[in-house]
Amino acid sequence: MNDIAQSLTKIVGEAYFSDQPEEAYFYARDPGLMPPHKPDYVVVPKRVEEIQEIVRLASREKIPIVPMGAGLALTGLVIPLKGGIVIDMKRMNGIIEVNEGGRYVIVEGGTSQGLLKAYLEKNYPRLRHSIPDSPATATIAANVMIHGQGRLTQQYGFNSDMISGLEVVLASGETCRIGSCAISPDWFSKGAPMPDLTGLFLGWFGATGIITKVAVKLYPRKKLRDVEIFITDREDLIPAMVYELTHTEMVEDINVFAQPKPMIFKDNHHITMFLTGDTDEEIEFKRKMIWHALDGFIKSKDGGFMGVPPVMKPTLLETPQRSVSRFADVKRGGGFEYSGPIIMVDKYAACIHKVIELGEKYDLGYSGMARIIGRSHAMMYGFAFTFNRADPDMMDRTRKALHEVSEFALEAGGIFWKATVDEQKMAMAKMDPNTLGLMKMIKENMDPNGIMNPGNWEVD
Amino acid sequence: MKYADIVHRCFRCGYCKFTSDYTDFNCPTYRKFRFETYSPGGRMWLIRAWLNDEIKNSKRFQEILFSCATCANCVEHCVFTFSEDLVNIFISAREEMVNEGIIPPPVRDYLKNIKINGNPYKEPAAERGKWAEGIPVETYSDQEFLFYVGCVGSYDERAKKIAKAVGGLLLKAGLSIGILGDKENCDGNEVRALGEAGLFQFLAEQNIASFRDLGVKKIITLDPHAFNVFKNDYPGLGGKFEVYHYTQVLAPLIQSGKIPLKECNIKVTYHDPCYLGRHNGEYNAPREILNAVPGLELVEMERSKGNAFCCGGGGGNFFTDILGGGEDSPARIRVKEALDTGAEIIAVACPQCAKMLDDAIKSEELDDRLAVKDVAEIVTDCLF
Numbered sequence: 026m027n028d029i030a031q032s033l034t035k036i037v038g039e040a041y042f043s044d045q046p047e048e049a050y051f052y053a054r055d056p057g058l059m060p061p062h063k064p065d066y067v068v069v070p071k072r073v074e075e076i077q078e079i080v081r082l083a084s085r086e087k088i089p090i091v092p093m094g095a096g097l098a099l100t101g102l103v104i105p106l107k108g109g110i111v112i113d114m115k116r117m118n119g120i121i122e123v124n125e126g127g128r129y130v131i132v133e134g135g136t137s138q139g140l141l142k143a144y145l146e147k148n149y150p151r152l153r154h155s156i157p158d159s160p161a162t163a164t165i166a167a168n169v170m171i172h173g174q175g176r177l178t179q180q181y182g183f184n185s186d187m188i189s190g191l192e193v194v195l196a197s198g199e200t201c202r203i204g205s206c207a208i209s210p211d212w213f214s215k216g217a218p219m220p221d222l223t224g225l226f227l228g229w230f231g232a233t234g235i236i237t238k239v240a241v242k243l244y245p246r247k248k249l250r251d252v253e254i255f256i257t258d259r260e261d262l263i264p265a266m267v268y269e270l271t272h273t274e275m276v277e278d279i280n281v282f283a284q285p286k287p288m289i290f291k292d293n294h295h296i297t298m299f300l301t302g303d304t305d306e307e308i309e310f311k312r313k314m315i316w317h318a319l320d321g322f323i324k325s326k327d328g329g330f331m332g333v334p335p336v337m338k339p340t341l342l343e344t345p346q347r348s349v350s351r352f353a354d355v356k357r358g359g360g361f362e363y364s365g366p367i368i369m370v371d372k373y374a375a376c377i378h379k380v381i382e383l384g385e386k387y388d389l390g391y392s393g394m395a396r397i398i399g400r401s402h403a404m405m406y407g408f409a410f411t412f413n414r415a416d417p418d419m420m421d422r423t424r425k426a427l428h429e430v431s432e433f434a435l436e437a438g439g440i441f442w443k444a445t446v447d448e449q450k451m452a453m454a455k456m457d458p459n460t461l462g463l464m465k466m467i468k469e470n471m472d473p474n475g476i477m478n479p480g481n482w483e484v485d
Numbered sequence: 486m487k488y489a490d491i492v493h494r495c496f497r498c499g500y501c502k503f504t505s506d507y508t509d510f511n512c513p514t515y516r517k518f519r520f521e522t523y524s525p526g527g528r529m530w531l532i533r534a535w536l537n538d539e540i541k542n543s544k545r546f547q548e549i550l551f552s553c554a555t556c557a558n559c560v561e562h563c564v565f566t567f568s569e570d571l572v573n574i575f576i577s578a579r580e581e582m583v584n585e586g587i588i589p590p591p592v593r594d595y596l597k598n599i600k601i602n603g604n605p606y607k608e609p610a611a612e613r614g615k616w617a618e619g620i621p622v623e624t625y626s627d628q629e630f631l632f633y634v635g636c637v638g639s640y641d642e643r644a645k646k647i648a649k650a651v652g653g654l655l656l657k658a659g660l661s662i663g664i665l666g667d668k669e670n671c672d673g674n675e676v677r678a679l680g681e682a683g684l685f686q687f688l689a690e691q692n693i694a695s696f697r698d699l700g701v702k703k704i705i706t707l708d709p710h711a712f713n714v715f716k717n718d719y720p721g722l723g724g725k726f727e728v729y730h731y732t733q734v735l736a737p738l739i740q741s742g743k744i745p746l747k748e749c750n751i752k753v754t755y756h757d758p759c760y761l762g763r764h765n766g767e768y769n770a771p772r773e774i775l776n777a778v779p780g781l782e783l784v785e786m787e788r789s790k791g792n793a794f795c796c797g798g799g800g801g802n803f804f805t806d807i808l809g810g811g812e813d814s815p816a817r818i819r820v821k822e823a824l825d826t827g828a829e830i831i832a833v834a835c836p837q838c839a840k841m842l843d844d845a846i847k848s849e850e851l852d853d854r855l856a857v858k859d860v861a862e863i864v865t866d867c868l869f
Contacts, residue, residue: 040811043520045545050534051522056497069519095499096521116519139507146506161507162499347564350498354565359494414493 029086033068033110036078041069041116052093052103052111056353057362058412058424059101059445064091064111071116073192073200073237080235080476081198083110089479092235094135094167097159099362100445102171102230106480112235114164120144121238127213128152128244129189134166134237138345141165145243153177153246155184158349166236171443172228174405176278176299176344177244179271179397184241185227188215192238193226196472200237212240225467230443231478233471247301249308250277252341255296255319257328260374263294264401266328267370269318270298271400275311277301279397281404283377285384294377295331297341355390358413362423364430365407368439370397376406379433384410387422405442406434449482487577491567492533497526501559501571504792511788512559513795513815514552514808522549525559525571532578542582547589550578552808554815555678555800557763561791579680588680591805596681599688603670605804606640614666616645620653625663630655630734631701632662633715635708636671637803637836643843644836648707650861651731655705657868658738662705668695672706674714674760679801686722689714693724703727705734709761709835710799716765730761732770732834732860739777739864748780749867754828755783755860756819756842757793758835771834771860778867784826786819794819796841803837816845824855831857 026034026044034042043049044066053061065088070076083090089109096103105111114135121131123145130152132141138154139161145152155175157168168175169185181187190204190212201207203222204215215223226234257266263281270276277299285291298315302308322328333341340348353361368376377393384391390411395404408430412423431448434441435455441448453461465484471477502512502524510516515524522531528549534540559571582588583596598605604613614624616639625631632655638648655662673688696704704726706712712730719726738744753775761767768790775783788794797815802808808815820842823831833839842857858866 041519046540046543047522047531047545047549048520050540051520051527051530067520097498113519113521137507139503140509143504143507143509147508160498160500161503347500350496350500350564353496353498354494354567357494359496359565361496 029082029088030066032082033066033079036075036082037068037070041071043067052105052113055096055099055101055104057099057101058420058427059104062104062106063108064105065108067111067113069113069116073194076112076194076235076237077198077200079110079112080194080196083476084196084198084474087474087476089476091478092231094164095137095160095162097163098167098171098443100443102443102481106446109476114166117237123149123152123243124211125149125152127211129212129240129242130154131190131212131238131240132165134164134235134239136165137161138163138165138168142344145246151246152243154241154243155181155187156344157184158345160350161345165241166239169239169241170227170230170236174396174398179276179279179399181242181244182399185223187242188223188239189213189242190215190240191223191226191236193234193236195234196474196477201234204240206240225471230481232468232481233477248303249301249305250342251300251308252333252338253298253300253312253315254331254333255298255328256293256331257296257322258293259327260294260377262322262327263296263373264371266296266319266322267397268401270296270315271397273314273318274400275300275314281373281395282392284392352392352409352411355411356413356419358411358415358419360412360414360420360423361409362412362427363407363409364427364434365405365442366434366439367398367403367442368406368434368437370395370401370404372437372439373404373406375437376408379430380408383408383426383429387426389419389423389426446480453484486536486581488570488574489536491570491574492529492536494565494567495526495529496565497530498564499524499526501525501563503562504788505562506792508787508792511562511792511794513554513556513797516815516818517808517811517813518552523552525563528553528575532574535578542585542587547582547587548807550575550582551589551592551679551805552802553800554759554795554797554802554808556759556795558795561763576678576680580682583680589805589807591807592679592801595801595804596676596679596684599671599676600684604636604640606636608640610667613639613669614664616648617652617664617666620649620656622652622656623663624666625699625701627700628663629661629703630663631696631699631704632664633672633704633706633711634664634669635706635711637840638707639669641836641840643840647836647839647859647861650859650865651707654735654744654861654864655731658735658743660734670695672711672714674710675801675804677714677718678799689719689722689724693719693722696724696726701726703729705729705731707731707836709758709765710837713760713764730767730770730834732761732774733767735861735864736770736773739774744864745869746778746864746867747869749778749863750780751830752782752784752828753830753832753863754786754823754826755789755832756786756796756823756838757790758833758838759793759795759799761834762793763791771832774860774864775832778863781863781867784828786822786826788822794822796838798837798841803841810848814845816841817849820845820849820851820855824851829855830863831855832860832863833857834860
């Protein structure tokens with residue numbers, strides 16, 4: 026065992042250190058299509074102090090470190106591109122504090138979405154967080170780090186907009202608190218009215234620091250939740266429909282999906298609207314408002330409400346939706362990847378045309394899904410393709426399709442969500458040079474040794 | 486390898502690690518080791534890598550595969566259509582390793598002892614029936630039921646008491662039962678789970694022939710592991726018998742008043758054995774028995790029934806101890822969860838669970854606050 030291995034073992038304990046081929050193989054890849062690259066070491070720390078020591082060691086020895094949540098971004102963000110140490114954060118999965126009156130929760134850096142959901146449902150049934158549809162093992166810290174979206178994104182923006190405080194370990198090994206918690210015992214604001222420093226870490230994929238604690242805002246959980254689906258074959262009208270729906274401010278979440286199979290879904294676009302209320306009256310009132318909002322489209326015969334089959338409702342109302350993961354095995358091949366650019370809602374028609382075009386061009390199973398962000402301020406459009414992991418040719422075709430999506434998205438004015446290394450390069454090539462210069466300055470100052478998830482957001 | 490055409494289909498989404506409501510990680514090996522490689526998804530990806538010669542059969546790979554408690558939490562919670570095969574896939578990979586002859590020493594020793602002695606304890610067959618001393622149970626001849634006790638119930642001191650309690654209750658209820666005594670042989674459930682398919686087939690065929698020769702039609706098992714293998718694996722080898730776990734027989738007898746009970750004011754929580762619960766869907770019979778005891782308050786642990794957390798003894802780990810001890814051992818986590826209910830007794834319906842949880846209580850120094858009792862022992866304590 027070399028000195029570094031010995032030091033890491035001393036820090037986290039023998040049981041939670043590995044330099045074995047099995048962990049090297051597994052942590053070299055994520056479920057997506059990015060090429061693997063092996064770490065030299067994998068550690069599973071329990072305490073912030075352990076992470077601080079690991080970072081100090083890495084800094085001293087100039088070894089790359091890659092913090093990892095559940096590794097479900099699919100775009101290779103936790104693949105150790107330059108080897109080094111992967112820090113699996115999931116042993117740090119505590120829920121530190123729920124401030125019921127202030128409606129926020131502080132969790133550790135590896136706490137999963139599922140654990141928080143279960144905890145709130147049991148102990149604070151009137152509170153909820155914006156849970157994404159990634160699998161329940163996805164961590165809260167990683168989700169906000171990548172600017173994830175969730176069930177409350179239409180109302181409150183990106184999940185990262187709901188942060189109310191951070192604790193990070195810097196490349197120096199020091200811990201740093203961001204937001205009101207920097208000067209107060211209360212974690213109610215991520216910055217305002219002071220300078221908001223969360224931007225130094227969010228979207229950086231660990232290239233500037235490791236999130237060890239995060240506070241996120243909680244929101245009222247209503248007693249009832251229901252779903253409506255409006256169907257149209259006029260993709261060009263989707264932006265107008267979404268605009269009317271968001272104007273009502275009556276909807277919890279709005280998704281629009283289109284897929285060729287099963288046949289019942291083909292050639293149609295399904296605006297899925299989730300409603301919440303404490304009483305049947307509240308739900309019915311909101312339902313009426315939604316119906317009125319779309320009345321004009323019904324009268325012009327451009328769409329109508331679909332009765333949601335009872336068998337379909339539990340699938341749609343489930344959080345997170347397990348059915349999202351099932352898409353990976355449509356081709357009985359366990360593979361699924363999507364590119365999800367953040368883009369204006371008025372690009373909906375262009376996006377769905379593109380996903381159909383690419384699905385047909387590359388002979389791939391596909392699905393298009395938009396999640397509305399804010400009151401129609403933008404959308405995440407998921408160009409999703411399913412592939413067979415045992416079919417290298419299909420995997421290659423999927424890569425090509427996704428590359429075309431990236432080019433399309435950039436051309437259409439979108440920006441990449443959880444950008445692959447290639448997309449990061451494409452984005453930086455198109456970026457305002459002064460912005461790029463600012464990013465370079467931040468990265469160089471925050472990570473002078475270039476050890477923090479190197480390969481990501483590296484400005485030449 | 487069987488199922489080689491499935492292993493690539495795991496997306497490693499991780500639902501397999503959880504309970505259905507995400508209360509906690511529920512895969513005992515992942516909960517203990519915390520590397521993704523020790524989760525069901527990790528195993529799937531590593532088995533594929535091994536089959537593709539991207540990793541070798543190493544000591545760690547063996548630990549990863551043989552620490553699996555075959556508890557079927559992954560089967561219960563995996564979202565894919567191949568979920569039913571997950572444990573079978575892990576067992577098939579073990580079979581390949583057994584065929585290669587490269588397996589962990591405790592597994593090798595276990596299999597060797599079964600082959601040579603017919604039991605893992607290296608005890609003579611003549612000792613098998615000794616648990617029954619003091620109760621008037623006869624050797625099986627033409628009774629309605631064969632009461633099959635199994636290796637643990639025959640040789641382990643703690644489990645022998647449970648066997649005696651069950652046997653006593655069945656007799657008290659007037660059931661026509663007989664035992665095999667020194668003619669009893671290993672049922673093979675753990676042999677199968679540890680991947681020795683050839684030895685398993687040999688044991689199963691031997692048992693089936695023996696049961697047939699004796700005219701056995703109905704079997705009551707002490708151990709859910711034997712119940713599982715008789716019910717699910719023997720039919721494929723021609724051994725079709727009516728198989729019951731003892732709680733399934735006892736529940737209607739108690740409910741119909743054939744075993745009168747006095748009031749017992751105790752607070753009990755029930756731990757579902759994986760091979761009775763998730764593997765065979767029997768969650769109610771033990772609870773019906775406990776609920777039939779006057780004064781007994783049954784409280785559920787946070788994780789129960791399909792979400793029950795395994796004691797860590799399944800898949801051969803009871804004998805091989807590859808999953809191992811320590812603070813994060815499943816049994817120690819489980820007894821702390823039981824303590825949280827405020828119960829004074831953890832009821833079990835499996836001698837392996839009883840032993841695992843008993844040991845965990847000692848390790849946690851909870852002896853004065855919590856006790857492990859088999860359902861049959863609780864009933865025996867509450868007899869009129």
